Amino acid sequence: MVGKIEIKNLSAEYADKNGKFTVLKDLSFNIQAGEFVSIIGSSGCGKSTLLGVLQGLIAPSAGGAYIDGEKITAPGHNRAVVFQHYSLFPWMTVQKNIMFGLKQVRDLSRAECSEIALGFIEKVGLKGFEHKYPFQLSGGMQQRAAIARAMALDSDILLMDEPFGAIDAKNRSKMQELLLSLWDNEKKAKTVVFVTHDIDEAIFLSDRIIMLTNSLGQIAAEFEVPFPRPRVHSTIRETPGYVSLRNKLMSLFYDENPGAAAGMEYTI
Template sequence: MQSTDPMVRISNLSHTYQSRDGLVPALIDINIEIQAGRFVVIVGPSGCGKSSLLMMMAGLLAPSQGTILCSGHSMTSPNPDIAGVVFQEASLYPWLTALENVEFPLSLKHVPKKVRKERAQELLSLVGLQGFEDRYPHELSGGMKQRVSIARGLVQDPPLLMMDEPFAALDEQTRITMGDELLSIWEKTKKTVVFVTHSLTEAAYLADEIIVMSARPGKIIDRIEVDLPRPRKYEMMSTVRFAQLRERIWNQIKH
Protein backbone atom coordinates (compact mmCIF):
# COMPACT_ATOMS: atom_id res chain seq x y z
CA MET A 1 0.00 0.00 0.00
CA GLN A 2 1.35 3.43 -0.96
CA SER A 3 2.24 5.69 1.96
CA THR A 4 0.03 8.73 2.50
CA ASP A 5 2.65 10.48 4.62
CA PRO A 6 3.74 13.84 3.18
CA MET A 7 7.07 14.10 1.40
CA VAL A 8 7.88 17.15 3.55
CA ARG A 9 6.57 17.84 7.05
CA ILE A 10 7.74 20.94 8.91
CA SER A 11 6.41 21.32 12.44
CA ASN A 12 6.60 24.36 14.74
CA LEU A 13 9.77 25.66 13.12
CA SER A 14 11.27 28.96 14.26
CA HIS A 15 14.70 30.44 13.77
CA THR A 16 16.72 33.28 15.24
CA TYR A 17 20.22 34.42 14.38
CA GLN A 18 22.84 36.42 16.20
CA SER A 19 23.58 39.96 15.01
CA ARG A 20 25.73 42.72 16.48
CA ASP A 21 22.60 44.01 18.21
CA GLY A 22 21.54 40.67 19.65
CA LEU A 23 19.19 37.88 18.60
CA VAL A 24 17.06 38.58 15.53
CA PRO A 25 13.92 36.50 14.83
CA ALA A 26 14.03 35.27 11.22
CA LEU A 27 11.25 32.67 11.02
CA ILE A 28 8.27 32.12 13.33
CA ASP A 29 6.02 29.09 13.72
CA ILE A 30 6.36 27.52 10.28
CA ASN A 31 4.15 24.50 9.66
CA ILE A 32 4.10 22.94 6.19
CA GLU A 33 3.09 19.64 4.66
CA ILE A 34 3.92 18.88 1.02
CA GLN A 35 2.66 15.75 -0.68
CA ALA A 36 4.84 13.69 -2.99
CA GLY A 37 4.98 14.78 -6.62
CA ARG A 38 3.88 18.36 -5.99
CA PHE A 39 5.58 21.47 -7.39
CA VAL A 40 5.52 24.00 -4.54
CA VAL A 41 6.87 27.54 -4.84
CA ILE A 42 7.81 29.77 -1.90
CA VAL A 43 7.60 33.55 -2.36
CA GLY A 44 7.94 36.53 -0.08
CA PRO A 45 9.69 39.88 0.26
CA SER A 46 13.48 40.09 0.40
CA GLY A 47 14.84 39.07 3.79
CA CYS A 48 11.76 37.10 4.83
CA GLY A 49 13.75 33.91 5.35
CA LYS A 50 12.51 31.84 2.40
CA SER A 51 16.02 30.81 1.30
CA SER A 52 16.95 30.05 4.92
CA LEU A 53 13.86 27.87 5.17
CA LEU A 54 14.90 25.98 2.05
CA MET A 55 18.41 25.47 3.43
CA MET A 56 16.91 24.06 6.63
CA MET A 57 14.78 21.68 4.59
CA ALA A 58 17.95 20.54 2.83
CA GLY A 59 19.76 19.97 6.14
CA LEU A 60 22.27 22.75 5.42
CA LEU A 61 21.12 25.02 8.26
CA ALA A 62 19.79 24.06 11.67
CA PRO A 63 16.56 25.71 12.89
CA SER A 64 16.43 27.16 16.39
CA GLN A 65 13.40 25.02 17.15
CA GLY A 66 11.01 22.67 15.42
CA THR A 67 11.40 19.59 13.22
CA ILE A 68 11.76 18.90 9.52
CA LEU A 69 11.03 15.49 8.03
CA CYS A 70 11.68 14.77 4.37
CA SER A 71 10.55 11.37 3.11
CA GLY A 72 10.21 10.41 6.78
CA HIS A 73 13.82 11.31 7.64
CA SER A 74 14.88 14.06 10.03
CA MET A 75 16.88 16.63 8.04
CA THR A 76 19.50 17.48 10.64
CA SER A 77 22.25 17.25 8.00
CA PRO A 78 22.42 17.08 4.20
CA ASN A 79 21.17 13.83 2.68
CA PRO A 80 21.56 13.83 -1.13
CA ASP A 81 19.77 10.49 -1.36
CA ILE A 82 16.63 12.32 -0.18
CA ALA A 83 17.08 15.92 -1.33
CA GLY A 84 19.01 17.34 -4.26
CA VAL A 85 19.73 21.07 -4.11
CA VAL A 86 20.14 23.57 -6.96
CA PHE A 87 21.43 27.02 -5.99
CA GLN A 88 21.18 30.43 -7.66
CA GLU A 89 24.76 30.13 -8.86
CA ALA A 90 25.61 27.01 -10.84
CA SER A 91 28.72 26.35 -8.66
CA LEU A 92 30.28 23.95 -11.14
CA TYR A 93 33.89 22.83 -10.82
CA PRO A 94 35.69 24.73 -13.61
CA TRP A 95 38.28 21.98 -14.12
CA LEU A 96 35.62 19.31 -14.74
CA THR A 97 33.55 18.80 -17.88
CA ALA A 98 29.76 18.88 -17.80
CA LEU A 99 29.71 15.09 -17.62
CA GLU A 100 32.31 14.99 -14.84
CA ASN A 101 30.44 17.66 -12.85
CA VAL A 102 27.27 15.56 -12.95
CA GLU A 103 29.21 12.39 -12.11
CA PHE A 104 31.01 13.98 -9.17
CA PRO A 105 28.50 13.15 -6.37
CA LEU A 106 28.51 9.50 -7.50
CA SER A 107 32.30 9.39 -7.54
CA LEU A 108 32.29 10.44 -3.86
CA LYS A 109 30.20 7.34 -3.16
CA HIS A 110 32.59 5.16 -5.16
CA VAL A 111 29.96 4.21 -7.73
CA PRO A 112 31.70 2.27 -10.54
CA LYS A 113 32.90 4.55 -13.32
CA LYS A 114 30.81 2.92 -16.05
CA VAL A 115 27.61 3.17 -13.99
CA ARG A 116 28.10 6.80 -13.02
CA LYS A 117 29.02 7.78 -16.59
CA GLU A 118 25.86 6.16 -17.94
CA ARG A 119 23.75 7.85 -15.28
CA ALA A 120 25.32 11.27 -15.95
CA GLN A 121 24.84 10.90 -19.70
CA GLU A 122 21.20 9.96 -19.15
CA LEU A 123 20.59 13.08 -17.08
CA LEU A 124 22.45 15.43 -19.42
CA SER A 125 20.20 14.10 -22.17
CA LEU A 126 17.15 14.70 -19.95
CA VAL A 127 18.11 18.37 -19.49
CA GLY A 128 18.82 18.82 -23.21
CA LEU A 129 22.62 18.81 -23.13
CA GLN A 130 23.42 15.73 -25.19
CA GLY A 131 26.47 16.58 -27.26
CA PHE A 132 27.84 18.94 -24.58
CA GLU A 133 29.19 16.28 -22.23
CA ASP A 134 32.83 17.23 -22.83
CA ARG A 135 32.38 21.00 -22.53
CA TYR A 136 33.86 22.86 -19.58
CA PRO A 137 31.79 25.42 -17.63
CA HIS A 138 33.45 28.39 -19.34
CA GLU A 139 32.23 26.98 -22.66
CA LEU A 140 28.59 26.91 -21.54
CA SER A 141 25.96 29.67 -21.35
CA GLY A 142 24.32 30.60 -18.07
CA GLY A 143 21.23 28.54 -18.86
CA MET A 144 23.34 25.53 -19.87
CA LYS A 145 25.29 25.73 -16.61
CA GLN A 146 22.04 25.64 -14.65
CA ARG A 147 20.92 22.61 -16.64
CA VAL A 148 24.14 20.88 -15.56
CA SER A 149 23.35 21.86 -11.95
CA ILE A 150 19.85 20.38 -12.25
CA ALA A 151 21.30 17.17 -13.68
CA ARG A 152 23.78 17.01 -10.81
CA GLY A 153 20.96 17.56 -8.31
CA LEU A 154 19.09 14.60 -9.81
CA VAL A 155 22.02 12.22 -10.29
CA GLN A 156 21.48 10.37 -7.00
CA ASP A 157 17.78 10.05 -7.81
CA PRO A 158 16.44 11.85 -4.72
CA PRO A 159 12.65 12.00 -4.37
CA LEU A 160 12.90 15.72 -3.52
CA LEU A 161 14.50 18.56 -5.49
CA MET A 162 15.02 21.92 -3.77
CA MET A 163 15.80 24.99 -5.86
CA ASP A 164 16.87 28.38 -4.51
CA GLU A 165 16.16 31.03 -7.17
CA PRO A 166 17.96 28.96 -9.81
CA PHE A 167 17.03 31.23 -12.74
CA ALA A 168 17.47 34.63 -11.05
CA ALA A 169 20.68 35.49 -12.90
CA LEU A 170 19.28 34.65 -16.35
CA ASP A 171 17.74 37.02 -18.89
CA GLU A 172 13.94 36.94 -19.21
CA GLN A 173 13.81 34.87 -22.40
CA THR A 174 16.21 32.24 -21.05
CA ARG A 175 14.37 32.25 -17.73
CA ILE A 176 11.04 31.43 -19.38
CA THR A 177 12.67 28.72 -21.49
CA MET A 178 14.32 27.21 -18.42
CA GLY A 179 10.98 27.25 -16.59
CA ASP A 180 9.38 25.27 -19.41
CA GLU A 181 12.29 22.81 -19.43
CA LEU A 182 12.09 22.39 -15.66
CA LEU A 183 8.38 21.58 -15.89
CA SER A 184 9.16 19.01 -18.58
CA ILE A 185 11.81 17.40 -16.34
CA TRP A 186 9.42 17.44 -13.38
CA GLU A 187 6.65 15.79 -15.37
CA LYS A 188 9.05 13.06 -16.56
CA THR A 189 10.72 12.35 -13.21
CA LYS A 190 7.70 12.77 -10.87
CA LYS A 191 9.95 14.43 -8.27
CA THR A 192 8.64 16.66 -5.51
CA VAL A 193 9.97 20.18 -6.17
CA VAL A 194 10.29 23.02 -3.64
CA PHE A 195 11.27 26.20 -5.49
CA VAL A 196 12.14 29.62 -4.03
CA THR A 197 11.72 32.72 -6.21
CA HIS A 198 11.20 36.48 -6.08
CA SER A 199 9.29 36.39 -9.35
CA LEU A 200 5.52 36.34 -8.98
CA THR A 201 5.14 35.46 -12.66
CA GLU A 202 7.49 32.51 -12.27
CA ALA A 203 5.64 31.35 -9.16
CA ALA A 204 2.22 31.38 -10.81
CA TYR A 205 3.53 29.74 -13.99
CA LEU A 206 5.36 26.84 -12.34
CA ALA A 207 3.49 25.94 -9.17
CA ASP A 208 0.80 23.56 -8.05
CA GLU A 209 0.80 25.54 -4.82
CA ILE A 210 2.33 28.86 -3.77
CA ILE A 211 3.38 29.44 -0.16
CA VAL A 212 3.42 33.18 0.60
CA MET A 213 5.61 34.45 3.44
CA SER A 214 5.47 37.73 5.32
CA ALA A 215 8.30 40.20 5.82
CA ARG A 216 10.77 39.32 8.57
CA PRO A 217 10.18 37.63 10.88
CA GLY A 218 8.92 35.30 8.19
CA LYS A 219 5.69 33.42 8.71
CA ILE A 220 3.24 31.82 6.30
CA ILE A 221 0.43 34.22 5.44
CA ASP A 222 -1.18 32.40 2.50
CA ARG A 223 -1.20 29.09 0.63
CA ILE A 224 -2.57 29.34 -2.90
CA GLU A 225 -3.68 26.39 -4.99
CA VAL A 226 -2.84 27.24 -8.59
CA ASP A 227 -5.75 26.08 -10.72
CA LEU A 228 -4.19 26.73 -14.13
CA PRO A 229 -4.31 23.64 -16.36
CA ARG A 230 -1.24 21.62 -17.22
CA PRO A 231 0.79 21.51 -19.32
CA ARG A 232 1.44 25.21 -18.81
CA LYS A 233 1.68 27.44 -21.87
CA TYR A 234 3.26 30.87 -22.26
CA GLU A 235 -0.09 32.27 -23.42
CA MET A 236 -1.53 31.63 -19.94
CA MET A 237 0.45 34.62 -18.65
CA SER A 238 -1.93 36.98 -20.46
CA THR A 239 -5.12 35.50 -18.98
CA VAL A 240 -7.32 37.11 -16.34
CA ARG A 241 -6.82 34.16 -13.98
CA PHE A 242 -3.04 34.49 -14.17
CA ALA A 243 -3.28 38.20 -13.37
CA GLN A 244 -5.54 37.43 -10.41
CA LEU A 245 -3.00 35.00 -8.97
CA ARG A 246 -0.17 37.52 -9.27
CA GLU A 247 -2.31 40.28 -7.75
CA ARG A 248 -3.29 38.08 -4.78
CA ILE A 249 0.39 37.48 -4.00
CA TRP A 250 1.44 41.07 -4.62
CA ASN A 251 -1.22 42.53 -2.36
CA GLN A 252 0.16 40.48 0.53
CA ILE A 253 3.87 41.14 0.12
CA LYS A 254 4.00 44.75 -1.16
CA HIS A 255 3.85 46.39 2.26
Protein backbone atom coordinates in the same frame (compact mmCIF):
# COMPACT_ATOMS: atom_id res chain seq x y z
CA MET B 1 4.75 7.69 -2.03
CA VAL B 2 7.83 9.16 -0.38
CA GLY B 3 8.97 12.75 -0.17
CA LYS B 4 6.39 14.21 2.21
CA ILE B 5 7.73 17.25 4.04
CA GLU B 6 6.38 18.48 7.38
CA ILE B 7 7.53 21.69 8.95
CA LYS B 8 6.57 21.83 12.63
CA ASN B 9 6.90 24.94 14.81
CA LEU B 10 10.15 25.75 13.03
CA SER B 11 12.25 28.67 14.27
CA ALA B 12 15.62 29.50 12.79
CA GLU B 13 18.23 32.18 13.28
CA TYR B 14 20.49 33.86 10.83
CA ALA B 15 23.88 34.85 12.24
CA ASP B 16 26.36 37.34 10.85
CA LYS B 17 28.90 39.83 12.22
CA ASN B 18 26.18 42.01 13.71
CA GLY B 19 24.68 39.22 15.76
CA LYS B 20 21.86 36.75 15.49
CA PHE B 21 18.48 37.48 13.96
CA THR B 22 15.41 35.35 14.19
CA VAL B 23 14.28 34.98 10.59
CA LEU B 24 11.77 32.14 10.98
CA LYS B 25 9.46 31.90 13.95
CA ASP B 26 7.10 29.08 14.78
CA LEU B 27 6.46 28.18 11.17
CA SER B 28 4.31 25.15 10.38
CA PHE B 29 3.07 23.71 7.09
CA ASN B 30 3.12 20.50 5.10
CA ILE B 31 4.13 19.63 1.56
CA GLN B 32 2.63 16.53 0.00
CA ALA B 33 4.78 13.92 -1.70
CA GLY B 34 5.09 14.76 -5.38
CA GLU B 35 3.87 18.32 -4.90
CA PHE B 36 5.55 21.34 -6.51
CA VAL B 37 5.55 24.17 -3.96
CA SER B 38 7.01 27.63 -4.38
CA ILE B 39 8.04 29.75 -1.44
CA ILE B 40 7.90 33.45 -2.25
CA GLY B 41 8.69 36.54 -0.28
CA SER B 42 10.95 39.57 -0.51
CA SER B 43 14.65 39.25 0.23
CA GLY B 44 15.39 38.80 3.91
CA CYS B 45 12.06 37.12 4.63
CA GLY B 46 13.75 33.85 5.54
CA LYS B 47 12.87 31.80 2.48
CA SER B 48 16.49 30.84 1.83
CA THR B 49 16.96 30.03 5.52
CA LEU B 50 13.94 27.75 5.29
CA LEU B 51 15.50 26.00 2.33
CA GLY B 52 18.80 25.79 4.23
CA VAL B 53 16.99 23.91 6.99
CA LEU B 54 15.49 21.53 4.43
CA GLN B 55 18.94 21.03 2.88
CA GLY B 56 20.29 20.17 6.32
CA LEU B 57 22.85 22.97 6.17
CA ILE B 58 21.18 25.18 8.81
CA ALA B 59 20.16 23.82 12.21
CA PRO B 60 16.80 25.11 13.47
CA SER B 61 16.75 26.90 16.83
CA ALA B 62 13.42 25.30 17.72
CA GLY B 63 11.00 22.88 16.12
CA GLY B 64 12.11 21.20 12.95
CA ALA B 65 11.49 19.90 9.47
CA TYR B 66 10.63 16.27 8.82
CA ILE B 67 10.81 14.15 5.69
CA ASP B 68 8.45 11.16 5.78
CA GLY B 69 8.39 11.52 9.55
CA GLU B 70 12.15 11.71 10.02
CA LYS B 71 13.73 14.90 11.36
CA ILE B 72 16.27 16.61 9.11
CA THR B 73 19.63 16.99 10.84
CA ALA B 74 22.07 16.85 7.92
CA PRO B 75 22.13 16.73 4.12
CA GLY B 76 20.83 13.41 2.83
CA HIS B 77 20.53 11.28 -0.26
CA ASN B 78 16.78 11.86 -0.43
CA ARG B 79 17.33 15.51 -1.40
CA ALA B 80 19.04 17.13 -4.38
CA VAL B 81 19.83 20.83 -4.45
CA VAL B 82 20.19 23.52 -7.10
CA PHE B 83 21.58 26.86 -5.95
CA GLN B 84 21.57 30.15 -7.80
CA HIS B 85 25.36 30.06 -8.11
CA TYR B 86 28.18 27.59 -7.54
CA SER B 87 26.13 24.41 -7.62
CA LEU B 88 28.73 23.04 -10.04
CA PHE B 89 32.38 22.55 -9.17
CA PRO B 90 34.38 24.81 -11.50
CA TRP B 91 37.28 22.33 -11.87
CA MET B 92 35.07 19.56 -13.23
CA THR B 93 33.59 19.38 -16.70
CA VAL B 94 29.82 19.17 -17.08
CA GLN B 95 29.92 15.40 -17.33
CA LYS B 96 32.39 15.03 -14.46
CA ASN B 97 30.19 17.21 -12.27
CA ILE B 98 27.20 14.97 -12.83
CA MET B 99 29.26 11.80 -12.45
CA PHE B 100 30.80 13.10 -9.24
CA GLY B 101 27.33 13.72 -7.80
CA LEU B 102 26.18 10.26 -8.83
CA LYS B 103 29.24 8.61 -7.31
CA GLN B 104 28.59 10.25 -3.93
CA VAL B 105 24.93 9.41 -3.76
CA ARG B 106 24.27 6.25 -5.73
CA ASP B 107 26.08 2.95 -5.77
CA LEU B 108 26.87 2.69 -9.48
CA SER B 109 29.77 1.64 -11.65
CA ARG B 110 31.74 4.26 -13.54
CA ALA B 111 30.21 3.20 -16.85
CA GLU B 112 26.69 3.47 -15.44
CA CYS B 113 27.46 6.92 -14.00
CA SER B 114 28.79 8.02 -17.37
CA GLU B 115 25.76 6.71 -19.20
CA ILE B 116 23.25 8.34 -16.83
CA ALA B 117 25.20 11.62 -16.97
CA LEU B 118 25.19 11.69 -20.77
CA GLY B 119 21.46 10.91 -20.78
CA PHE B 120 20.66 13.92 -18.59
CA ILE B 121 23.08 16.14 -20.49
CA GLU B 122 21.04 15.38 -23.59
CA LYS B 123 17.75 15.93 -21.78
CA VAL B 124 18.74 19.44 -20.69
CA GLY B 125 20.02 20.30 -24.16
CA LEU B 126 23.74 20.38 -23.39
CA LYS B 127 24.80 17.70 -25.84
CA GLY B 128 28.20 18.65 -27.23
CA PHE B 129 29.06 20.58 -24.06
CA GLU B 130 29.73 17.58 -21.81
CA HIS B 131 33.48 18.21 -21.73
CA LYS B 132 33.24 21.96 -21.15
CA TYR B 133 34.17 23.56 -17.85
CA PRO B 134 31.53 25.73 -16.16
CA PHE B 135 33.42 28.96 -16.96
CA GLN B 136 33.06 28.14 -20.65
CA LEU B 137 29.25 28.07 -20.37
CA SER B 138 26.70 30.88 -20.07
CA GLY B 139 24.83 31.30 -16.79
CA GLY B 140 21.79 29.57 -18.27
CA MET B 141 23.82 26.62 -19.49
CA GLN B 142 25.48 26.29 -16.09
CA GLN B 143 22.05 26.06 -14.47
CA ARG B 144 20.98 23.46 -17.04
CA ALA B 145 23.98 21.40 -15.99
CA ALA B 146 23.16 21.93 -12.30
CA ILE B 147 19.59 20.77 -12.94
CA ALA B 148 20.90 17.77 -14.86
CA ARG B 149 23.05 16.83 -11.88
CA ALA B 150 20.21 17.24 -9.42
CA MET B 151 17.84 15.21 -11.59
CA ALA B 152 20.41 12.47 -12.17
CA LEU B 153 20.65 11.90 -8.42
CA ASP B 154 17.11 10.52 -8.59
CA SER B 155 16.22 11.82 -5.13
CA ASP B 156 12.70 12.05 -3.71
CA ILE B 157 12.94 15.78 -3.18
CA LEU B 158 14.36 18.63 -5.24
CA LEU B 159 15.29 21.82 -3.38
CA MET B 160 15.84 24.87 -5.56
CA ASP B 161 17.05 28.22 -4.24
CA GLU B 162 16.25 30.90 -6.85
CA PRO B 163 17.91 28.79 -9.55
CA PHE B 164 16.91 31.13 -12.36
CA GLY B 165 17.43 34.37 -10.43
CA ALA B 166 20.53 35.37 -12.37
CA ILE B 167 19.31 34.45 -15.85
CA ASP B 168 17.85 36.90 -18.38
CA ALA B 169 14.07 36.92 -18.85
CA LYS B 170 13.95 35.07 -22.16
CA ASN B 171 16.20 32.24 -21.06
CA ARG B 172 14.43 32.10 -17.72
CA SER B 173 11.15 31.23 -19.45
CA LYS B 174 12.90 28.46 -21.38
CA MET B 175 14.49 27.12 -18.22
CA GLN B 176 11.13 27.07 -16.45
CA GLU B 177 9.60 25.04 -19.27
CA LEU B 178 12.60 22.71 -19.26
CA LEU B 179 12.31 22.16 -15.52
CA LEU B 180 8.59 21.39 -15.77
CA SER B 181 9.02 18.98 -18.66
CA LEU B 182 11.78 17.14 -16.79
CA TRP B 183 9.66 17.03 -13.66
CA ASP B 184 6.53 15.87 -15.49
CA ASN B 185 8.37 13.15 -17.37
CA GLU B 186 10.24 11.64 -14.43
CA LYS B 187 9.05 8.14 -13.59
CA LYS B 188 9.29 9.01 -9.93
CA ALA B 189 7.10 11.87 -8.72
CA LYS B 190 9.53 14.29 -7.09
CA THR B 191 8.55 16.76 -4.40
CA VAL B 192 9.90 20.18 -5.35
CA VAL B 193 10.45 23.13 -3.03
CA PHE B 194 11.24 26.15 -5.16
CA VAL B 195 12.30 29.45 -3.61
CA THR B 196 11.79 32.54 -5.74
CA HIS B 197 10.83 36.19 -5.59
CA ASP B 198 9.28 36.10 -9.07
CA ILE B 199 5.49 35.81 -8.90
CA ASP B 200 5.05 34.78 -12.54
CA GLU B 201 7.62 32.06 -12.10
CA ALA B 202 5.87 30.77 -8.98
CA ILE B 203 2.47 30.64 -10.72
CA PHE B 204 3.83 28.98 -13.82
CA LEU B 205 5.66 26.22 -11.96
CA SER B 206 3.73 25.43 -8.82
CA ASP B 207 0.86 23.38 -7.50
CA ARG B 208 0.84 25.63 -4.48
CA ILE B 209 2.43 28.93 -3.53
CA ILE B 210 3.34 29.84 0.02
CA MET B 211 4.01 33.50 0.64
CA LEU B 212 6.07 34.42 3.68
CA THR B 213 5.72 37.67 5.62
CA ASN B 214 8.75 39.88 5.32
CA SER B 215 9.52 39.74 9.02
CA LEU B 216 9.72 36.74 11.30
CA GLY B 217 9.04 34.46 8.37
CA GLN B 218 5.48 33.39 8.91
CA ILE B 219 2.95 32.40 6.30
CA ALA B 220 1.22 35.45 4.88
CA ALA B 221 -0.96 33.49 2.47
CA GLU B 222 -1.24 30.22 0.62
CA PHE B 223 -2.57 29.75 -2.91
CA GLU B 224 -3.50 26.65 -4.83
CA VAL B 225 -2.55 26.92 -8.50
CA PRO B 226 -5.14 24.70 -10.19
CA PHE B 227 -4.05 25.21 -13.81
CA PRO B 228 -3.73 22.01 -15.84
CA ARG B 229 -0.37 20.54 -16.80
CA PRO B 230 1.62 20.36 -18.95
CA ARG B 231 1.98 24.13 -18.88
CA VAL B 232 3.71 26.31 -21.43
CA HIS B 233 4.30 30.03 -21.33
CA SER B 234 2.48 30.74 -24.57
CA THR B 235 -0.88 29.57 -23.22
CA ILE B 236 -0.79 29.89 -19.45
CA ARG B 237 -1.69 33.58 -19.53
CA GLU B 238 -4.95 32.73 -21.30
CA THR B 239 -5.94 30.13 -18.70
CA PRO B 240 -9.12 31.24 -16.89
CA GLY B 241 -8.29 32.49 -13.43
CA TYR B 242 -4.66 33.34 -14.28
CA VAL B 243 -5.07 37.09 -14.19
CA SER B 244 -7.11 37.16 -11.02
CA LEU B 245 -4.66 34.86 -9.22
CA ARG B 246 -1.75 36.98 -10.36
CA ASN B 247 -3.46 40.19 -9.26
CA LYS B 248 -4.27 38.73 -5.88
CA LEU B 249 -0.66 37.65 -5.38
CA MET B 250 0.65 41.01 -6.55
CA SER B 251 -1.48 43.09 -4.26
CA LEU B 252 -0.72 40.87 -1.30
CA PHE B 253 2.97 40.88 -2.13
CA TYR B 254 3.06 44.68 -2.07
CA ASP B 255 0.85 44.93 1.00
CA GLU B 256 3.22 42.63 2.76
CA ASN B 257 6.23 44.35 1.31
CA PRO B 258 5.54 48.08 1.11
CA GLY B 259 9.22 48.69 0.34
CA ALA B 260 9.32 46.29 -2.59
CA ALA B 261 7.10 48.41 -4.83
CA ALA B 262 9.90 50.93 -5.11
CA GLY B 263 11.98 48.23 -6.80
CA MET B 264 9.59 48.38 -9.80
CA GLU B 265 10.17 44.69 -10.34
CA TYR B 266 6.53 43.74 -10.44
CA THR B 267 4.78 46.70 -11.99
CA ILE B 268 1.53 45.59 -13.60
